[in-house]
Amino acid sequence: MNTDQLIDRLVADVTPVRRLLKPTERAALWTAMALVAVAFGVAWFGIRHDIATAWLEPGVLARIALLASTMWLSIVAAFRLSVPGGETRAFARWWPIALLGVLTAISAAELVAAWAVGAAGSPLRSWTCVRKVAFVGTVPAIVSIVLISRGFAVEPRWTAILGVLAAGAAGALTSELACPIHAPLHVFLWHITPVIVSTAVGALVGTLIVERMLRL
């Protein structure tokens, strides 16, 4: 088929389409869905019994705030990157990564401080927090990749990384709200590390999916 024939075919096929919502609007819808998943996860695993006092702990508050910010900024950046010509500024995509870095640094600092006084905790206790991240994060991750694929991700790898990071942050948020274990080693290994690992693994798989859907 030559280009003129292709144009004729495309013109004949053309039908009105509904314009994609703005990235922030899509991010708001996704976040609402992710918060429902978090609420469902907390209801399923049970809310931490010390929630009344946990709210007063700066460490817990900082982690919840950082995870919520990472989730929001990641998904907004992912949807912005899925609109051609929409976002060229590097800082928009680095912000969520920087927040995850801060979260990791804070948790690592707490771990080192606790280790120094022999109160880091056991690495073997309650590894099932990984299940919380996976249980709650899977659906938002799939939805984010599907929504990203409805656009046109000029940079599939970055877009997939940010989409999966947002979902991982939602999963870790569930762990913070459902798990009462304070031990820094537990928090670092089973709340924060799964976000990093799932982002890395999801980015590989997500990139392949996004790239494949771009070729369709």
Add this chain to the structure above:
Amino acid sequence: MLLAREARGFVGRRVGWAEWAEDVVQEVLLTVHRVRSTYDPARPFAPWFYAIASSRLVDALRSRRRLALREVADDEAVARREAPRAEAHVLSDTLAHAVAGLPRVQREVVSLLKYEDMSVRDVARRLGMSEAAVKTTAHRGYKMLRRTVGDLGEHRPAD
């Protein structure tokens, strides 16, 4: 028709009139048709269109490169015989690959400055960057191109 002309010009300025260039033009048109829901009429059309065109061209260059790596043995035999004549073409293709391998912002800045002959001010306006940022990005892009083209040159079979 207007879009086809734009796409043809965009691709032609970057890779010359290669036989596969028309395939890229068709890919661009198909993609524009398929993802038209992502266009926001409140925003300028050109960045949206060129981002799609640039992405499709990069995809085509990458797949050609993968193909070329697989067919290197045959190519080597032909290249030995036709090396002098093909030298200019190889250099242009190498440069096109190297430009395609730049990070996106650098690629856009270098392409607009060098292939489209746009001024720094026009590039800054189109990409929503400051003129200083355009100059810095272009400088980094040229530096990376020098390094990449140098590396590719060292590994060319004809050498």
